[in-house]
Amino acid sequence: MKITLGKKLSLGFLIALIGSLIITSIISNVRISNEFKKYLVDEHNTKINEIVKFIEGSYNKNNGFSNDSQESIVRNANMDELYIEVRDNSGNTLFSSGTAYMQHKNMMNSMMGGRKSSMMGDLSNINTGEYKEEKHEITKDNSVVGTIIIGYYGSSYFSSNSLTFINNLNQSFIISFFITLILGLLISFFLSRQIASPLEKITKTASDMRRGNLGVRSNIKCNTKEIEELACSINYLAETLQNQEELRKRLTSDMAHEIRTPLTTLKTHVEALIDGIWEPSKERFQVFYEELDRLSKLVNNLRNISKLEQAGITLNKSKFDLSSEITNIVDTFKPIFMKQNYLITTEITEKIIVYMDKDNLKQILYNLLSNANKYLEINGRVKVSLFESRGYIVIEVEDNGIGISEKDLPYIFERFYRSDISRDKNSGGSGLGLTITKSLVEANGGKIQVKSKIGEGTAFSIEFPKKDICM
Ligand code: ATP
Numbered sequence: 001m002k003i004t005l006g007k008k009l010s011l012g013f014l015i016a017l018i019g020s021l022i023i024t025s026i027i028s029n030v031r032i033s034n035e036f037k038k039y040l041v042d043e044h045n046t047k048i049n050e051i052v053k054f055i056e057g058s059y060n061k062n063n064g065f066s067n068d069s070q071e072s073i074v075r076n077a078n079m080d081e082l083y084i085e086v087r088d089n090s091g092n093t094l095f096s097s098g099t100a101y102m103q104h105k106n107m108m109n110s111m112m113g114g115r116k117s118s119m120m121g122d123l124s125n126i127n128t129g130e131y132k133e134e135k136h137e138i139t140k141d142n143s144v145v146g147t148i149i150i151g152y153y154g155s156s157y158f159s160s161n162s163l164t165f166i167n168n169l170n171q172s173f174i175i176s177f178f179i180t181l182i183l184g185l186l187i188s189f190f191l192s193r194q195i196a197s198p199l200e201k202i203t204k205t206a207s208d209m210r211r212g213n214l215g216v217r218s219n220i221k222c223n224t225k226e227i228e229e230l231a232c233s234i235n236y237l238a239e240t241l242q243n244q245e246e247l248r249k250r251l252t253s254d255m256a257h258e259i260r261t262p263l264t265t266l267k268t269h270v271e272a273l274i275d276g277i278w279e280p281s282k283e284r285f286q287v288f289y290e291e292l293d294r295l296s297k298l299v300n301n302l303r304n305i306s307k308l309e310q311a312g313i314t315l316n317k318s319k320f321d322l323s324s325e326i327t328n329i330v331d332t333f334k335p336i337f338m339k340q341n342y343l344i345t346t347e348i349t350e351k352i353i354v355y356m357d358k359d360n361l362k363q364i365l366y367n368l369l370s371n372a373n374k375y376l377e378i379n380g381r382v383k384v385s386l387f388e389s390r391g392y393i394v395i396e397v398e399d400n401g402i403g404i405s406e407k408d409l410p411y412i413f414e415r416f417y418r419s420d421i422s423r424d425k426n427s428g429g430s431g432l433g434l435t436i437t438k439s440l441v442e443a444n445g446g447k448i449q450v451k452s453k454i455g456e457g458t459a460f461s462i463e464f465p466k467k468d469i470c471m
């Protein structure tokens with residue numbers, strides 16, 4: 001049977017609460033009743049000893065009982081609910097306190113009867129009905145002159161005050177039991193709601209996401225760290241899935257666009273030829289060739305990316321001087337930049353020897369530099385740097401071109417992704433260059449990062465761990 005988290009927590013709290021209440025009550029009940037009983041018995045014994053001493057004293061003083069002392073003994077006997085009798089050595093009764101003590105038995109029976117089932121029920125093992133007698137000798141000049149008989153019901157331990165005390169204690173126990181129970185119930189309900197309700201909201205968000213609504217977010221305010229983290233993770237997941245979904249849609253339309261352009265050109269040209277509008281000539285076929293070349297490059301690039309992304313591609317590694325290699329690549333680009341009045345400079349740490357795939361390096365730099373060239377504007381400047389930093393070999397390509405907006409920045413390494421400005425610029429390109437660059441960098445154990453500000457420029461930075469590429 002499935003049970004909700006809220007109910008489970010409440011039930012758990014409740015069982016723990018009742019359990020601990022019962023255990024605490026039993027322990028305190030047993031201890032208090034034992035101590036109380038001991039106290040009452042001690043009190044009773046002290047009382048009897050005092051009476052014996054008093055009777056012995058007044059007997060020895062008067063050689064018998066004066067009227068005054070008899071009255072005082074009867075008063076004591078009645079007050080303490082005792083039977084007191086004094087006998088001489090031959091067994092004749094000299095004095096007796098009468099039957100007033102008997103009343104106590106009746107009073108006790110009625111009082112104890114109603115209490116048997118209460119929490120202090122433990123005290124009921126003092127037999128209320130049993131009558132006991134104690135004998136004490138009266139001595140004078142070291143010889144026994146008589147006997148004092150003191151009789152009482154077991155219940156005479158309990159004065160009405162002590163019974164009231166016990167009853168009050170019992171009531172306090174019961175009241176505190178219920179107050180704690182109600183308080184505990186309220187707290188457990190509140191706590192379990194606090195845990196269960198944000199979880200319910202998170203579950204609802206996850207269900208909405210499952211149904212395809214990726215725009216939902218769980219906006220919960222919760223001071224439980226784990227639940228807050230769970231909500232953040234779910235929101236992050238929703239955001240990532242939403243981005244992926246948008247990217248997938250954009251990828252399909254971009255891909256269709258990239259393929260459609262050359263196909264449309266080819267189609268219109270061929271139609272014109274068929275309709276006899278155009279004569280087949282070398283120039284016409286040259287256009288066909290260029291479009292077909294564009295298409296086959298696109299397909300090749302796509303194939304290369306998927307090959308690169310498959311694990312375990314074979315690298316053709318060799319040892320070479322990275323510093324002079326980068327200088328050479330930049331040199332080959334200089335004429336292209338100079339033609340457009342752009343400036344390309346270098347800042348290269350000499351003699352960095354590496355062990356990596358040289359062709360890959362060439363392609364990486366080719367892609368970055370042709371991008372920089374494509375997206376430069378008047379007074380365009382590019383700087384290529386090579387240096388070592390914190391155990392890494394770092395290559396940087398920095399330009400002061402059009403820059404990339406914050407919105408586009410996370411996607412520029414995705415297939416076919418091109419910012420709207422670069423589309424407007426009509427600079428050609430299919431949006432695969434950086435995807436290939438990233439795959440090549442990662443295949444050689446490196447990492448590529450980009451920093452850019454729209455209108456200010458872009459800086460790509462590639463880091464290779466020194467321990468991987470320097471031998
Ligand atoms: P391809 O490289 O396939 O010919 P592309 O240059 O448009 O086409 P990528 O090299 O992958 O594609 O770059 C993706 C997008 O990133 C570009 O369309 C452009 O919007 C942006 N971008 C890349 N480099 C720069 C740069 N240096 N300055 C400004 N934007 C850039």
Ligand code: MG
Nearest residue numbers: 371429433434
């Ligand atoms: Mg490019």
